[in-house]
Amino acid sequence: AQKVTQAQTEISVVEKEDVTLDCVYETRDTTYYLFWYKQPPSGELVFLIRRNSFDEQNEISGRYSWNFQKSTSSFNFTITASQVVDSAVYFCALRPQMSFDQNFVFGPGTRLSVLP
Amino acid sequence: AAGVIQSPRHLIKEKRETATLKCYPIPRHDTVYWYQQGPGQDPQFLISFYEKMQSDKGSIPDRFSAQQFSDYHSELNMSSLELGDSALYFCASSIQGSGYGYTFGSGTRLTVV
Numbered sequence: 001a002q003k004v005t006q007a008q009t010e011i012s013v014v015e016k017e018d019v020t021l022d023c024v025y026e027t028r029d030t031t032y033y034l035f036w037y038k039q040p041p042s043g044e045l046v047f048l049i050r051r052n053s054f055d056e057q058n059e060i061s062g063r064y065s066w067n068f069q070k071s072t073s074s075f076n077f078t079i080t081a082s083q084v085v086d087s088a089v090y091f092c093a094l095r096p097q098m099s100f101d102q103n104f105v106f107g108p109g110t111r112l113s114v115l116p
Numbered sequence: 117a118a119g120v121i122q123s124p125r126h127l128i129k130e131k132r133e134t135a136t137l138k139c140y141p142i143p144r145h146d147t148v149y150w151y152q153q154g155p156g157q158d159p160q161f162l163i164s165f166y167e168k169m170q171s172d173k174g175s176i177p178d179r180f181s182a183q184q185f186s187d188y189h190s191e192l193n194m195s196s197l198e199l200g201d202s203a204l205y206f207c208a209s210s211i212q213g214s215g216y217g218y219t220f221g222s223g224t225r226l227t228v229v
Contacts, residue, residue, distance in 0.1 A: 045206060
């Protein structure tokens with residue numbers, strides 16, 4: 001079975017604070033992709049990052065960084081110097097790479113509120 | 117770059133009516149996925165199509181049906197609508213076998229009154 005857990009339901013921070021969103025996943029697949037999506041109040045799902053299970057290098061993109069640790073099945077997302085525009089629901093998702101049926105399994109999401 | 121196009125963007129229907137949602141995948145993408153996201157929920161997989169054939173089925177009610185046409189666009193048909201069907205419906209497309217290019221459309225917000 002595949003499962004994604006985002007233990008933090010809601011997080012509130014003050015602007016310019018750093019914040020880390022946790023994601024823990026379960027899968028029996030040896031190859032898979034992990035994703036983070038942002039869902040702002042307008043509702044669309046905005047792609048942030050895709051990580052292949054073979055690539056454990058951490059990645060930084062501007063104020064965003066991701067820490068993938070296969071040993072602990074975690075794929076955490078950090079926003080540095082948060083801004084009000086970062087306020088959104090963030091979903092972590094898992095997708096098998098090799099199976100024919102490649103639908104996503106989403107986590108329940110973390111609602112981030114960045115206060116001015 | 118072309119994205120996944122969904123129409124309509126918003127739809128209001130009454131109970132027991134029928135609704136049809138449309139999805140136009142990215143050109144050359146052969147697989148389409150439908151997801152339903154209820155209020156405060158994460159997106160749930162409904163159904164997918166590969167090369168116009170149903171490839172996987174998730175938690176799609178029997179009142180719903182979908183198909184993929186020869187031009188690869190897909191339609192989700194929902195009949196006997198219930199209040200609980202009010203949700204955001206996402207379509208995504210990809211190239212089968214690739215972890216790339218799995219792009220979501222902007223969604224259709226269906227409200228059943």
